[in-house]
Amino acid sequence: MNKAQNIYDNQEFFDGYKKLRDNQYSANNLEEKPALFSLAPDLQGKSVLDLGCGYGENCAEFKSLGATTVLGVDISEKMLAVATAEHSDIEFIRADMSDLSFLKGKYDVVFSSLALHYIEDFGTLAKNIYSLLNAGGYFIFSQEHPLTTAPIAGASWSRDSEGNVLHYNLTDYARSGRRSTMWIVDGVEKYHRTFSEIVNALVEAGFTIEKMLEPIPTKETIERDKSWEKDLHKPNFLLIKAKKPLSD
Amino acid sequence: MNKAQNIYDNQEFFDGYKKLRDNQYSANNLEEKPALFSLAPDLQGKSVLDLGCGYGENCAEFKSLGATTVLGVDISEKMLAVATAEHSDIEFIRADMSDLSFLKGKYDVVFSSLALHYIEDFGTLAKNIYSLLNAGGYFIFSQEHPLTTAPIAGASWSRDSEGNVLHYNLTDYARSGRRSTMWIVDGVEKYHRTFSEIVNALVEAGFTIEKMLEPIPTKETIERDKSWEKDLHKPNFLLIKAKKPLSD
Numbered sequence: 001m002n003k004a005q006n007i008y009d010n011q012e013f014f015d016g017y018k019k020l021r022d023n024q025y026s027a028n029n030l031e032e033k034p035a036l037f038s039l040a041p042d043l044q045g046k047s048v049l050d051l052g053c054g055y056g057e058n059c060a061e062f063k064s065l066g067a068t069t070v071l072g073v074d075i076s077e078k079m080l081a082v083a084t085a086e087h088s089d090i091e092f093i094r095a096d097m098s099d100l101s102f103l104k105g106k107y108d109v110v111f112s113s114l115a116l117h118y119i120e121d122f123g124t125l126a127k128n129i130y131s132l133l134n135a136g137g138y139f140i141f142s143q144e145h146p147l148t149t150a151p152i153a154g155a156s157w158s159r160d161s162e163g164n165v166l167h168y169n170l171t172d173y174a175r176s177g178r179r180s181t182m183w184i185v186d187g188v189e190k191y192h193r194t195f196s197e198i199v200n201a202l203v204e205a206g207f208t209i210e211k212m213l214e215p216i217p218t219k220e221t222i223e224r225d226k227s228w229e230k231d232l233h234k235p236n237f238l239l240i241k242a243k244k245p246l247s248d
Numbered sequence: 249m250n251k252a253q254n255i256y257d258n259q260e261f262f263d264g265y266k267k268l269r270d271n272q273y274s275a276n277n278l279e280e281k282p283a284l285f286s287l288a289p290d291l292q293g294k295s296v297l298d299l300g301c302g303y304g305e306n307c308a309e310f311k312s313l314g315a316t317t318v319l320g321v322d323i324s325e326k327m328l329a330v331a332t333a334e335h336s337d338i339e340f341i342r343a344d345m346s347d348l349s350f351l352k353g354k355y356d357v358v359f360s361s362l363a364l365h366y367i368e369d370f371g372t373l374a375k376n377i378y379s380l381l382n383a384g385g386y387f388i389f390s391q392e393h394p395l396t397t398a399p400i401a402g403a404s405w406s407r408d409s410e411g412n413v414l415h416y417n418l419t420d421y422a423r424s425g426r427r428s429t430m431w432i433v434d435g436v437e438k439y440h441r442t443f444s445e446i447v448n449a450l451v452e453a454g455f456t457i458e459k460m461l462e463p464i465p466t467k468e469t470i471e472r473d474k475s476w477e478k479d480l481h482k483p484n485f486l487l488i489k490a491k492k493p494l495s496d
Contacts (some may be wrong), residue, residue: 023389080440083316121303124325147395147421151415158406158417166417166419167399167417167418167419168417168418168419169414169415169416169417169418170415170416170418170481170482171414171415171416171481172397172480172481173478173480173481173482173483174462174464174479174481174483175480184399187402194462195443195460195462196460196461196462198334199457199459199460200418200459200460201455203427203458203459208456208457209447209451209456209457210451211448211451212443212444212447213444214422214442214444217424231422231432232420232421232422232423233418233420233422234421234422235420235422237423238444245278
């Protein structure tokens with residue numbers, strides 16, 4: 001498997017990203033995070049692995065929800081420096097999640113928030129996660145929505161002369177593969193996959209799909225700021241809860 | 249459940265549809281049909297139900313693949329008149345698949361080709377199909393791609409001054425519900441559902457998702473006629489193979 005790009009250790013990206021995450025009205029905080037936690041099973045007494053844990057906020061939340069052990073993995077030194085400083089009671093390991101062979105234990109739940117679109121070989125990753133899970137365990141992840149990652153030229157919207165959104169400019173949905181896009185800085189590398197490629201990779205790894213979510217903004221969010229309405233044309237995130245069956 | 253619209257008994261629609269289906273280079277023949285049959289399990293000795301069977305061509309194919317009993321159900325009298333005339337060895341019943349309570353037997357495979365987007369309540373239909381299946385049986389269907397059914401104003405493309413496709417004009421993906429569109433004739437009623445709504449309805453009915461397909465044209469098809477390339481921006485069809493587990 002190829003090494004994933006480590007854009008988060010680019011200083012300019014890191015600074016821009018930190019600002020974005022601090023915004024309480026970000027799509028991350030309003031759409032992705034509530035959806036991710038709505039998929040979580042009872043974590044009481046469970047061991048949790050968080051792939052692409054970033055600042056470790058979710059790790060802390062898993063712990064406060066009762067998880068006994070929580071391990072956060074991230075490729076970025078800068079992100080983990082923040083994570084370690086803010087959450088001294090949680091273990092963090094710096095690693096590229098494209099190679100999880102250093103992990104020896106078994107987990108009840110593997111979470112991954114908005115990191116999998118950086119991984120080229122999702123099929124192998126899904127198989128690796130499957131083998132790290134206890135029977136009956138869950139793989140719960142969010143990623144950029146496939147309609148966001150689809151356009152090779154980058155996501156864009158058509159607007160009228162007053163700036164109102166007319167439609168999302170969808171291209172290249174069925175052309176999966178690497179995307180080099182502008183997000184905070186130029187040249188961020190992501191991988192586009194179709195819905196069917198994601199679902200089939202999970203099924204081939206042995207998982208059962210339990211739930212799929214494409215969160216949209218609440219009524220209140222749209223009333224506060226009309227610009228959120230465009231997420232009803234094209235959602236920002238895809239989330240899946242997949243289960244490792246009790247018996248193979 | 250509301251009664252489905254019976255647009256196929258509209259003479260103008262029926263004539264236009266017949267012409268479309270007779271075209272060997274239709275998306276139906278080049279993309280949908282090969283994908284549907286690629287999902288079929290071994291049909292030898294199996295009992296098959298085909299919901300929205302239309303002319304009954306697929307029913308005949310299921311029989312030639314070894315199915316012992318094949319029942320075709322369709323809402324349209326005109327379609328079934330053709331089906332009965334062309335396939336005298338197959339049983340056809342005229343019915344609205346929104347109400348399958350008249351069916352008493354059990355089936356090994358339930359197929360449905362390009363008919364489910366006419367049904368308002370997919371969740372109830374999925375549950376009804378689940379109860380009609382033997383344990384270990386399959387529900388295999390194709391439908392218009394959710395990106396096709398999404399726009400409330402109807403599917404449309406942006407093109408440059410020479411007519412080349414720039415992008416698909418995506419709107420309303422997250423606004424599921426009724427769509428009244430122009431297809432052959434005006435006022436054809438369909439229902440848009442997101443990927444997650446389709447997947448979750450199947451899971452809630454008890455099904456396990458085994459495979460998902462979004463077929464694209466072959467290289468040869470695109471070489472013969474460049475206009476097929478636009479299906480790489482937005483596929484025409486979604487197909488799912490779902491299994492009723494052997495034990496609940």
